[in-house]
Amino acid sequence: MASLKELRNRIASVKATQKITRAMQMVAASKLRRAQAAAEAARPYSERMATVLGNLAGSVAGRDDAPKLLAGTGSDQRHLLLVATAERGLCGAFNTSIARLARERAEELIRDGKEVQILCVGKKGHDILKREFAAHIIDLIDLRAVKRVGFADADTIGKRVLTLFDEETFDVCTIFYAEFKSVISQVPTARQLVPAEVPTGDDVPELDTGDAIYEYEPDEDAILADLLPRNVSVQVFRALLENAASEMGAKMTAMDNATRNAGEMIDGLTLTYNRTRQAMITKELIEIISGAEAL
Amino acid sequence: MAETFQFELVSPERLLMSEPVAEAVVPGDEGYFTVLKGHAPFMSTLKPGVVDVKREESGQAERIFVRGGFADVSVSGLTILAEEAIPLAEVDPEALAADVRNAEEDVADAKDADTKAAAELHLHQLREVQSAIQNGR
Numbered sequence: 173m174a175s176l177k178e179l180r181n182r183i184a185s186v187k188a189t190q191k192i193t194r195a196m197q198m199v200a201a202s203k204l205r206r207a208q209a210a211a212e213a214a215r216p217y218s219e220r221m222a223t224v225l226g227n228l229a230g231s232v233a234g235r236d237d238a239p240k241l242l243a244g245t246g247s248d249q250r251h252l253l254l255v256a257t258a259e260r261g262l263c264g265a266f267n268t269s270i271a272r273l274a275r276e277r278a279e280e281l282i283r284d285g286k287e288v289q290i291l292c293v294g295k296k297g298h299d300i301l302k303r304e305f306a307a308h309i310i311d312l313i314d315l316r317a318v319k320r321v322g323f324a325d326a327d328t329i330g331k332r333v334l335t336l337f338d339e340e341t342f343d344v345c346t347i348f349y350a351e352f353k354s355v356i357s358q359v360p361t362a363r364q365l366v367p368a369e370v371p372t373g374d375d376v377p378e379l380d381t382g383d384a385i386y387e388y389e390p391d392e393d394a395i396l397a398d399l400l401p402r403n404v405s406v407q408v409f410r411a412l413l414e415n416a417a418s419e420m421g422a423k424m425t426a427m428d429n430a431t432r433n434a435g436e437m438i439d440g441l442t443l444t445y446n447r448t449r450q451a452m453i454t455k456e457l458i459e460i461i462s463g464a465e466a467l
Numbered sequence: 468m469a470e471t472f473q474f475e476l477v478s479p480e481r482l483l484m485s486e487p488v489a490e491a492v493v494p495g496d497e498g499y500f501t502v503l504k505g506h507a508p509f510m511s512t513l514k515p516g517v518v519d520v521k522r523e524e525s526g527q528a529e530r531i532f533v534r535g536g537f538a539d540v541s542v543s544g545l546t547i548l549a550e551e552a553i554p555l556a557e558v559d560p561e562a563l564a565a566d567v568r569n570a571e572e573d574v575a576d577a578k579d580a581d582t583k584a585a586a587e588l589h590l591h592q593l594r595e596v597q598s599a600i601q602n603g604r
Contacts, residue, residue, distance in 0.1 A: 213482060214479055216482050217478065217482075218479075220477060224510070323479040323480055386510060387508065388509075388511070389509065398537070399537070402535075402536075402550070405479075
């Protein structure tokens with residue numbers, strides 16, 4: 173049986189761990205609030221963007237000269253997977269579940285004989301994916317220095333994707349991230365960036381035009397050409413914000429569990445400690461009494 | 468008192484303004500245009516410039532620097548989706564000067580006529596904003 177001193181040390185160390193995890197949980201909670209607010213603040217922009225894009229896209233759909241970002245290159249042979257994960261661990265299955273979704277997709281595509289390229293955003297996803305897909309990963313975009321994701325960061329990534337597209341290195345681009353549902357639920361999601369997924373038919377939110385006819389300045393095609401590249405950046409931005417909120421949510425839950433586990437462990441250890449101490453006292457008493465009786 | 472319409476200014480990061488205003492002057496790609504209540508549905512891309520918003524007809528205009536994006540005038544009001552939007556008073560003149568220098572370099576580096584024309588246009592727009600700031604203070 174462990175000595176009393178050893179037990180005391182164990183208890184002290186678990187208590188220290190518990191303090192750390194509790195602090196991390198509280199930090200995650202406050203960061204989550206901020207991340208959630210940022211995600212909500214960004215929503216009007218992307219919603220308006222989707223509405224306008226949907227309406228414009230309807231008018232050029234089916235035309236031969238439709239922009240490639242909208243209509244695609246006419247092939248789906250080469251895929252670019254943009255995998256957005258966190259820069260840090262200690263957030264439960266958050267990184268693993270995004271990476272798993274991306275891996276399943278990549279395996280499926282490779283089985284079908286497609287070409288796959290992977291662009292990682294965030295170190296953790298890269299760490300997981302490089303074991304299997306080292307040859308497919310083209311780069312890792314590091315956001316560790318970034319405290320709060322700004323549109324400029326997303327824009328850099330968006331531009332990168334567009335440059336790759338202009339160089340005709342891929343046909344279809346999909347982004348992987350975790351959508352924030354609630355503190356306890358984050359859903360790994362895949363969203364197609366290129367060609368742009370545009371709500372069509374009944375899904376298009378009605379643009380309130382009354383009976384008037386919309387005028388465009390410059391013409392529709394020019395606006396669309398301006399809008400589509402911007403849409404890529406906006407979608408990336410949205411994914412990054414969702415990811416930031418999800419990461420903090422996952423971290424909060426993970427740290428809450430860790431704190432609770434540490435508490436249970438402390439209870440168990442304290443019980444053993446007390447029992448051992450009592451046993452020793454009893455033993456000493458017996459020794460004294462039997463010594464006295466022997467006289 | 469002029470009639471007002473709903474004005475919204477949205478950047479990717481947040482909703483900057485959402486309130487009824489009397490008049491807004493918007494830097495469209497093909498020239499500044501003024502929006503009043505009852506403007507015909509209209510959509511335009513933006514050039515870097517200054518949006519002037521008046522809450523009341525005779526009131527002081529609120530000036531906001533916007534860069535990139537588009538304006539959407541519908542029956543329900545005016546929505547500006549700007550990539551960047553900063554109240555003019557908070558624009559950092561040095562950052563803007565750096566942008567102007569960059570644009571000047573772009574003009575010098577331009578290899579063909581098209582890129583050169585585009586770069587010159589961009590430079591011109593930035594200079595316009597610069598002078599607007601200097602006059603406004």
